[in-house]
Amino acid sequence: MKQNLLKKLTRPKKSHLTLAIVLCFVLFNFSCKKLGVIDPLKDHNSSPGPKNEPAPSLVEYNFDNDSNSGLMFQDGESMALLTSEARRYEIGKVLRVKAVDTTTIEVANFAPVDILDATILLTIEGQAKPIKLFRVGKIRAHAIKVIPYSFIKGSTKFINTDNQVVDLVQYKTTGIPTNKVSFDFTGTTDLIIKLKSLAKLKWKVKYQDFDPTDNPKDNWKDNIDARDVRRFTGLMINLAYMLQADTTQKVFLAEPITDNNKVLMTTAQKQQAFNSILDIPKFNCGVVVNVSGLGGGSTYGLADYLLVKYMTKNICFEAVHEIGHMVGFSHSSSMTYPSSDNRGAVVATGNVYLMMIAKGLLPIKTSNYYKPSDL
Numbered sequence: 306m307k308q309n310l311l312k313k314l315t316r317p318k319k320s321h322l323t324l325a326i327v328l329c330f331v332l333f334n335f336s337c338k339k340l341g342v343i344d345p346l347k348d349h350n351s352s353p354g355p356k357n358e359p360a361p362s363l364v365e366y367n368f369d370n371d372s373n374s375g376l377m378f379q380d381g382e383s384m385a386l387l388t389s390e391a392r393r394y395e396i397g398k399v400l401r402v403k404a405v406d407t408t409t410i411e412v413a414n415f416a417p418v419d420i421l422d423a424t425i426l427l428t429i430e431g432q433a434k435p436i437k438l439f440r441v442g443k444i445r446a447h448a449i450k451v452i453p454y455s456f457i458k459g460s461t462k463f464i465n466t467d468n469q470v471v472d473l474v475q476y477k478t479t480g481i482p483t484n485k486v487s488f489d490f491t492g493t494t495d496l497i498i499k500l501k502s503l504a505k506l507k508w509k510v511k512y513q514d515f516d517p518t519d520n521p522k523d524n525w526k527d528n529i530d531a532r533d534v535r536r537f538t539g540l541m542i543n544l545a546y547m548l549q550a551d552t553t554q555k556v557f558l559a560e561p562i563t564d565n566n567k568v569l570m571t572t573a574q575k576q577q578a579f580n581s582i583l584d585i586p587k588f589n590c591g592v593v594v595n596v597s598g599l600g601g602g603s604t605y606g607l608a609d610y611l612l613v614k615y616m617t618k619n620i621c622f623e624a625v626h627e628i629g630h631m632v633g634f635s636h637s638s639s640m641t642y643p644s645s646d647n648r649g650a651v652v653a654t655g656n657v658y659l660m661m662i663a664k665g666l667l668p669i670k671t672s673n674y675y676k677p678s679d680l
């Protein structure tokens with residue numbers, strides 16, 4: 306080895322030149338890679354920090370196997386966990402990050418599909434712009450994982466959504482109080498854009514066993530199981546996706562729909578009804594038996610057969626019917642049942658849902674749903 310090195314060092318001048326060129330090339334390449342990260346900073350005049358300081362690079366995580374993540378809603382999971390309030394999520398944030406304590410966060414995917422290439426954003430109270438906290442290369446369907454903030458052990462420098470460097474050094478030892486942080490996700494893939502569009506709805510969803518005493522006389526399934534919940538997570542996404550579409554609002558407003566007194570609603574009244582659907586604050590989802598659905602207040606029950614067919618068939622006659630009840634409409638209104646001439650909310654929304662199936666637009670499909678045995 307030593308001899309070899311000596312040889313290299315005593316090479317003639319020409320080789321020195323070659324070496325220098327190679328070295329320059331390597332360095333240039335290296336800087337190019339770094340520049341890839343800095344790029345956004347370059348065009349930003351107000352970016353702080355001394356010249357030539359490398360831009361903070363985004364930490365990447367994968368939650369794609371049993372060694373780097375657990376799974377929610379798996380067979381055998383306890384009813385308490387399956388239906389816990391801790392498992393409530395916003396429909397607009399199915400990739401949910403929440404603070405566990407001042408130094409750790411929980412990352413969870415409430416969609417029954419893998420999500421790739423997401424960026425997690427952190428907003429700290431008092432800061433104008435969210436920070437790009439980390440990148441998710443892949444998070445598998447229903448994956449869940451608690452991780453420490455990367456700045457506790459790693460770099461404290463991050464880039465915000467205005468591409469300015471933000472230093473979180475003040476939180477390195479103390480962490481950040483949980484009540485001062487909020488999280489969101491972003492990305493440019495087709496799936497992420499669709500999932501993000503659900504933020505138009507205010508729904509906070511969880512799953513519930515409405516029959517804890519196993520009363521044989523009611524219409525609730527005695528014990529909901531993990532498979533019910535897995536399927537339901539996809540149904541809620543598809544239903545919300547249909548409702549957020551501009552097309553849906555357009556056809557809804559154009560549709561003749563009657564109120565509880567069987568009187569045709571005005572466009573303003575229909576707009577109000579539509580808005581109240583988007584603004585339903587809570588969905589407690591359960592599974593019904595003997596009937597197609599049960600709905601009212603924040604209770605949202607659907608029959609097993611709907612949890613099976615929502616990726617390939619229209620579910621609006623039942624799914625939107627129950628939502629009609631949740632926003633205050635009775636069976637006298639065509640917000641729940643179609644009118645005698647087959648018009649009403651469930652007809653209008655059903656047509657859009659069918660169009661979305663036909664065009665392959667719904668976010669959750671048989672081709673990306675993670676557990677084929679559920680279908």
Ligand SMILES: [Zn+2]
Nearest residue numbers: 626630636641
């Ligand atoms: Zn009904």
